[in-house]
Amino acid sequence: MSHADTLDDLSAELGSLILRHAPVDGDHEPALPGVTLHRHGRIRDLPCCLARPSLVIAAQGAKRVEIGGFSYEYNASHCLVTTLDLPVMSHVTVASAQAPYLCMAVALDLRNITRMMAEMGQPAPATSPLGRAIGVSRLQRPLLDAAVRLARLIDSPADAPYLAPMVEREILYRLLSSEHGPRLRQLAARDSGSSRIARAVEWLKEHYQQPLRIDELSQRLNMSVSTLHHQFKSVTSMSPLQYQKQLRLHEARRLLLARRLDVGSIAMHVGYESPSQFNREYCRQFGAPPLRDVQRMLTMHENLPSPTTQAVAT
Structure with missing residues (x-):
């Protein structure tokens, strides 16, 4: 590839690759392990999912992701990075049958981030979290270039096992060198505030059906209750109880859609x-009682593939 290739050139190539491998x-x-492609041919609300x-890099169109009262919008000029599992609502805001929303998501592996940090000699992060576990930034050409080279390997399955790890290392290097670096370093540092919140998130995901006892969770993490609340909200934009409620409601909606x-x-x-209480909180979250909301969703998406909460929120 010529160094003269612009962001538009690279986005166009990525878009053509996605169109070919995401025909509907x-x-x-x-x-290609860790890579997911997404295509939507019209403006629409998407089923709730766990990011x-x-x-996430959009080659065409635009999308808005919402969590904890905050919105994050991105398009072909911006990328989205998430560092924790986050229950989100998302909306395709720019798309059409002729120019569908197209994007590629690349999974971030904590172990690989830790190894790359060590190789780069990254400084130890501050003790407390440095910000939310989700962010949008302007897409830089070197990062997009690496993402396109990774996407090309979909067409070269024999080469992918050898070349994909090298391209993924470059992607991590670019991210750690960018404004997303601090949140990635926080996640990877063993005793940082963000790493403890990551452990709290894992515990909540595994025990979301059980009553939440904040004092027991704080003891498990060796944190005070007030510190847990403060740092959890700093990273996820919601309290532990709100996070648990989101997990419950998202799973309930998935089960309702599956009928x-x-x-x-x-x-x-x-x-x-x-x-x-379930009906009240469901209506407050999704804008309609459970059965009415599900009927609306089924009518809206009757010709689309079945949703799943396991999809990356891209």
Whole structure:
């Protein structure tokens, strides 16, 4: 590739690769570990999902991600980086049948980040978290160039096992050298505030159906209750209780869309003792009671692939 290739040239190439390997709307996993492709041919709200730690680059169109009262918008000129599992709502804001929203998500591996930090001689981060576990920045050409080279390997499955790890190392190097570096270093540092919040997130994901006892969780993390609250909200934009509630409601919506259980059974399954409380919180979160919301979603997306909370929020 010529060094003269511009961001527009690179975005156009990435878009053509995504179009070829994502021929219909939805999420697509090519034979390249850690890479997911997304395509949507119209403006729409997407099902709630759990955003995995990832780098997200849009080749065409635009999208807005919402969490904890904050919005993050990105397009072909910006990239999105998440460093923790975050329950988010997302909306495709620029797309059409002729020019669909196209993006590629690259999973970020904590172990690889830690190794790259050591090789780069990165300084130890501050003790307290430096910011939220999600952010948008202007997309720089070297990062996009590396992402395009990674996407090309979808067409070269014999080369991918040998070349993909090298390109992924370059992507991590570019991210650690960018404004996203501090949040990545915080996550990788063993005793940093963000790494403790990462452990709290893992515990909440595994025990979201159980009553949340903040004092027990703070003891598990060797943190005071006030410090846990402050740092958790600093990183995730919500309190531990709000995070748990988001996990419960997102899982409830997924089960409702799958039409496997009735509303009352789903409320109990995700940890609610009171169906009326479940209905109130569901309506507050999604703007309509459970059955009405699900009918609206099914009508809106009846011709689209079935949603899943395991998809990366891209």
